[in-house]
Amino acid sequence: MTTTDPFTPDVVAAITRHMNDDHAADSVLIVRTLGGEPGAETAAMTGLDADGADFTARTGGRDVPVRIPWSRRLTERAEVRKEVVRMYQEARRVAEPFAARLRAATRPDHGATETTPYMTALLDGRLTRDQYGALIAQLHFVYDVLEQAADHMRDDPVAAPFDLAGLRRLPGLEADLVHFHGPAWASRIEPDSATAAYCERLREVCFDWPGGFVAHGYTRYLGDLSGGQAIGARVARAYGLDGDGVRFYQFDEKPKALKDRYRALLDAAPWSPAEQDRVIDEVRTAYRLNAALAAALDRTLA
Numbered sequence: 001m002t003t004t005d006p007f008t009p010d011v012v013a014a015i016t017r018h019m020n021d022d023h024a025a026d027s028v029l030i031v032r033t034l035g036g037e038p039g040a041e042t043a044a045m046t047g048l049d050a051d052g053a054d055f056t057a058r059t060g061g062r063d064v065p066v067r068i069p070w071s072r073r074l075t076e077r078a079e080v081r082k083e084v085v086r087m088y089q090e091a092r093r094v095a096e097p098f099a100a101r102l103r104a105a106t107r108p109d110h111g112a113t114e115t116t117p118y119m120t121a122l123l124d125g126r127l128t129r130d131q132y133g134a135l136i137a138q139l140h141f142v143y144d145v146l147e148q149a150a151d152h153m154r155d156d157p158v159a160a161p162f163d164l165a166g167l168r169r170l171p172g173l174e175a176d177l178v179h180f181h182g183p184a185w186a187s188r189i190e191p192d193s194a195t196a197a198y199c200e201r202l203r204e205v206c207f208d209w210p211g212g213f214v215a216h217g218y219t220r221y222l223g224d225l226s227g228g229q230a231i232g233a234r235v236a237r238a239y240g241l242d243g244d245g246v247r248f249y250q251f252d253e254k255p256k257a258l259k260d261r262y263r264a265l266l267d268a269a270p271w272s273p274a275e276q277d278r279v280i281d282e283v284r285t286a287y288r289l290n291a292a293l294a295a296a297l298d299r300t301l302a
Contacts, residue, residue, distance in 0.1 A: 015045070015048060024043070026091075029095060030043070040059050042058040071086060097266075098267050132238075136173055136176050141195050141196075142202070144170060150213070158269060164262065167258060172248040195293055218266070218283060220286075232246050
């Protein structure tokens with residue numbers, strides 16, 4: 001039985017010509033990130049076959065041959081385009097700083113919490129002290145589990161660096177609970193069903209998966225360092241507080257410095273593109289859980 005080679009010289013010439021004429025910059029990105037030539041100044045596709053593509057990269061004044069395999073053996077000419085697109089998309093993921101990619105990928109998930117009636121009332125300064133106290137009570141359960149996970153992960157080389165000094169919120173929350181609920185606050189609070197589900201997810205993914213721990217820490221702590229600062233200022237104004245009652249929102253270090261350090265850790269984390277995608281998905285899950293927690297507090301407005 002004979003088969004026709006789908007990658008005849010004329011086909012290869014047509015594909016390489018198209019890549020070099022219309023997608024030269026894409027080839028440079030692919031060679032830099034997937035071809036092991038991060039210093040490539042230019043790159044040209046020089047050939048291909050059923051198993052991979054060949055490029056010549058110009059690096060440091062010399063031409064370097066680069067071979068990049070396809071994800072599988074190809075049997076049809078039409079499959080080449082799909083593979084080149086895949087390589088380009090993978091190269092973009094590798095080249096883009098993960099912190100920026102994570103932020104962009106989860107931006108649509110940010111707003112769900114802010115639109116609940118409870119959070120709208122909080123931002124407008126219309127909550128009573130007891131209504132606001134309900135929020136910090138529920139948050140205490142969440143941070144208690146998250147910071148237990150930080151203790152559990154203290155020897156993990158990937159997760160441990162994300163437990164930055166001064167980042168933990170449990171001491172501030174407990175000080176605020178004393179202010180709003182009194183010294184016996186622990187006997188006066190209990191998690192509602194949304195908070196219990198949130199804590200259960202934290203127990204599932206934060207104690208043995210570094211990416212899960214980081215995903216939930218990112219969602220909580222960078223939120224506290226960003227929009228949380230505005231919320232803290234509004235709470236202080238609404239209830240005439242200066243320190244006591246808003247310790248949760250106060251950090252010993254400037255928020256921007258902590259955010260910058262956290263994002264630098266995200267960019268340095270040794271995660272493959274697939275693992276980065278998994279972390280992004282878990283951040284989306286964390287946002288959904290946080291939105292459910294906020295929505296459950298609508299009951300306090302009745």
